[in-house]
Amino acid sequence: GAVVSQHPSWVICKSGTSVKIECRSLDFQATTMFWYRQFPKQSLMLMATSNEGSKATYEQGVEKDKFLINHASLTLSTLTVTSAHPEDSSFYICSAARGQVYSAEQYFGPGTRLTVT
């Protein structure tokens, strides 16, 4: 149990376009989902925390108008990169917490490789 999927696994888009990445908890309900960004050979940097039915909480330095996060249901959160630029190219990973977030373990998706040309 506790499987998290991401779609697409990789995407190439042109500069100026928008890209949507989906994160789904397949066999459990996730009250909280997290979005991370990872540059090559670097650690995961938390971008935002999203709770079902409420606005996401963004980390300092993350543009909320550029990285739109929607957590419409207990099994789905989406990250939309708006007006993408080459510097947005990165590996985006989501995770989902099952149960009460303060005692919950996070389960990670397989990641989405975004390349902006």
Add this chain to the structure above:
Amino acid sequence: AQSVAQPEDQVNVAEGNPLTVKCTYSVSGNPYLFWYVQYPNRGLQFLLKYITGDNLVKGSYGFEAEFNKSQTSFHLKKPSALVSDSALYFCAVRDQGYSTLTFGKGTMLLVSP
């Protein structure tokens, strides 16, 4: 505030030898500690965690880690390394009162045949 330090960018070990990947942490309250492994272009796979109880935690694929409160460490160990263990390893911490994980920078483990 919470933080994690992985002092080694890379650890090299020969197959069959024991391995250790180091991790130290800093939290204001009680720590929840985790180890994850990442293979190229893949997400994170959970290895083990310490929440409470026995200081020696056993996890997946023969890995274990020891929680040392006095040294604020949570080093990952395995008695006999495999070439297939070669990957990027992340230590992470969460203060009991927080919802977010903080990751270390990662340690690349290279196991030679």
